[in-house]
Amino acid sequence: MGNISGVTSWRYSEEQLSWERNHYFQAINKRFGTQILELCKDQKLLREKVTGLLEISNLNGTSPELVWITLSNKVNALNLNSCIKLLEEIAINDIDEKLVFRSFYDQKVDWIEDSLERIINSFDEQHKKNMELSCGSIYENEIQKLVLEALNLLNELCPGAYKEAKSILRECVLLSGKGLKSSSVPISFGAVFLLPNKDWNIVNILDFIVHEIAHHSLVIKSSLVKIINNPTDLSKSPLRPDPRPINGILHATFVLVRVCYILIQYIQQDGEYSKTAIKYVSNYLKNLNEGLNSLKLDANWTSEGVILMEDMMDGYIELKVEFEKLGVLK
Incomplete structure (x- = not known):
């Protein structure tokens, strides 16, 4: 319980x-x-x-x-x-429990515009200059189909992860433009934003779903217990080139542990797009190690935070061993 x-x-x-x-x-x-x-x-x-x-x-x-x-x-x-x-x-x-997809016809929905503004403003000035985001995607039909297929696949790989996704994911906002892969923000909790690529397969979408739902999960956890005492201090990010607040690095690290776990499950089942998953996990494990190192150096943990950090470190070691057992690295 x-x-x-x-x-x-x-x-x-x-x-x-x-x-x-x-x-x-x-x-x-x-x-x-x-x-x-x-x-x-x-x-x-x-x-x-x-x-x-x-x-x-x-x-x-x-x-x-x-x-x-x-x-x-x-x-x-x-x-x-x-x-x-x-x-x-x-x-x-x-x-x-319907999953609502938002596209071209929703361009003036207030919460979508507010969320996109916050997403853009979360990046540094240099990156913002190269960002272009608008609601809608020419790949709408294909991506909707892939998202639903990826949710079914997630249920096969990890029923607990699937139930979490189904309990949280309410809206999927499809985007066009550049400078972003996916995102979510607490003010529109339950909504995820996705800028898809025409060449994406089900692993790309699985990665996206697990990634964004993990952010939501940590929002819930952080509302129940205090994890870090210095959330706004800056440190090296495992996923972005600019220094990020410690809370953002905690989120990135938490997300990476979960994504690696799910993708390794997929590789173990010898899925059709295992090559994509192997490439992701190979990079993500390196990013995860970097995130853990940044947190070890700069995070001021609460007693509860220490427990979460130790659990993520244990997870990294377990996942690294499982990935090496697959013998997919050359």
Whole structure:
């Protein structure tokens, strides 16, 4: 059964996942419900509707942060009936656990624009000059198919990882442009942003899903326990050329452990695109080692953080041994 001590681990556990999500969503639900009711306190009908829908959805599927960013951007601009319609759609999607794909027709959705702005501003000035992002992809149909296939593959490789992805992933926003592969931001928790390449196969998409859901998982964990005391201090990043905040390096390292774990499972099954997975894991293990070294040098850990760091270090050693056993390196 999940518990607070299990938060400080990168490893997949269905029971721990359920425990963490319940405690996280309880806290968000309290804040989320209070804020929305405050926004619409003068609209009796909307307040009653919101209260009913919060009870119906119980935040078990649709992520609270995503609902909040969507509704808070629209609640003052739309009329009463439109607000109610939005809430009803949220509740329906929650129950059906649908994965919503966003593309060209959603270019003016407020939370998407806000999220893209934050994604762009997370990079240094030099990189931002070369970035061009817009909502929509000419590969929309192919990528949607690959995403759904990759989720099924994830279920075969690691049911715990699949359940985590299904419990968190609500929206997949497809992009065009340059300067980004994929991203996600806490303000649109539950949404992932993807700039696909026409040559991608199912391993590329599997890598993307596990990567972005791992970020979400660490957001949940970090809301339950304090992991580092100096999250904004800068250090060398394993994934980006510019120095990054320690919290970003923690995220990158946590993500790399999980992605390597899943891709090694795929290679062990001799999947059709194992060559792609082998190339990724070979590079990612090097990046993971760099991330761990940066954290060892510069992170000021809490007692809980020490446990997570040791678990990631153990994971790196285990994964390196498993990868070497495959005999795929020359």
